[in-house]
């Protein structure tokens with residue numbers, strides 16, 4: 572859902588690591604961006620409960636009589652998306668990718684992910700300074716990783732940002748334009764599925780097609796949305812995390828840089844803390860719909876209510892995360908972060924995202940120990956989308 576103000580691009584926006592979060596408290600009535608009422612849940616156990624209890628679903632959010640979650644069409648609010656299915660409909664789709672993103676599968680990808688990182692760093696080393704690290708590293712890395720996993724060619728790779736910027740539109744493109752680009756993107760997804768049905772290979776989409784055929788009866792529109800969701804979700808969120816992470820570390824935590832470069836295992840803990848501390852965007856709460864009266868944290872949320880689970884506030888709940896370790900980048904998390912969700916929709920790419928972030932930060936710090944921002948944090952211009960915000964450019968020197 573959208574809470575980003577599309578007109579507020581530019582240097583005035585606060586870096587995401589500096590966003591303010593209210594103290595978590597009992598569930599309370601709040602508002603959706605359009606003014607419709609919603610229950611806001613912010614304590615760690617309450618947010619976990621809402622995300623894990625099947626009585627809080629996503630599909631009903633898109634019923635014809637439901638209040639609009641976003642004014643512009645976008646992929647996140649497409650009712651065909653796996654994220655917007657509940658119960659058995661959701662499970663049948665999710666099973667098609669069950670084996671693809673397990674920690675064991677991701678561990679096997681480490682060598683080629685590392686090789687992609689090294690290639691990009693090698694190219695970076697030869698550039699005149701300052702270098703735009705978004706153009707040279709934080710974008711091309713996740714694009715190359717998801718392209719390799721899905722077996723995409725160069726032309727699809729080149730279109731990916733164009734599709735993402737419309738699929739996760741910030742409101743700066745008009746509705747007709749977004750619809751037309753989303754149509755083109757869906758046609759690409761449909762063609763990719765058809766091609767891998769005709770000529771299966773050893774990639775994510777061929778595996779998905781095989782599993783979907785075994786499952787039987789999955790609507791083609793949902794499979795197409797799943798493919799499109801993976802293309803954009805697979806790179807946009809990682810690019811966003813990496814850009815915001817570099818802004819935070821190099822801008823405010825430079826003392827941690829040498830250790831990130833010296834110790835890959837410690838860099839993994841830093842990746843976990845960064846995912847935990849730095850939100851992907853300005854969204855306050857992932858939405859659910861209550862199908863029954865449910866008691867959460869001593870308050871009855873009535874059937875039919877929209878509920879916003881504020882993961883950012885819950886991630887700072889002092890009953891779970893002591894204040895003295897919250898900003899310690901090397902401290903292991905005291906409890907699983909909610910930045911990747913929880914329950915049935917727990918982020919499918921969690922392990923991949925963490926691995927990419929760990930390898931990228933570790934290798935970058937090892938190769939460029941003197942890396943620093945070439946402009947102040949306040950000077951950054953922002954790219955804003957439906958669910959994410961990150962530096963449009965980030966100039967670095969060494």
Ligand code: HEM
Nearest residue numbers: 653654804805808809812857910911912916918919920924
């Ligand atoms: C640091 C990077 C990432 C973050 C912070 C992140 C965050 C999230 C969150 C919070 C959710 C669940 C939302 C909810 O339940 O309300 C989610 C779901 C999802 N994520 Fe990620 N994600 C990241 C990277 C990725 C990557 C790399 C991929 C794909 C390769 C991916 C694919 C998905 C999918 C497919 C879902 C929906 C799962 C379902 O509905 O069952 N994510 N992600």
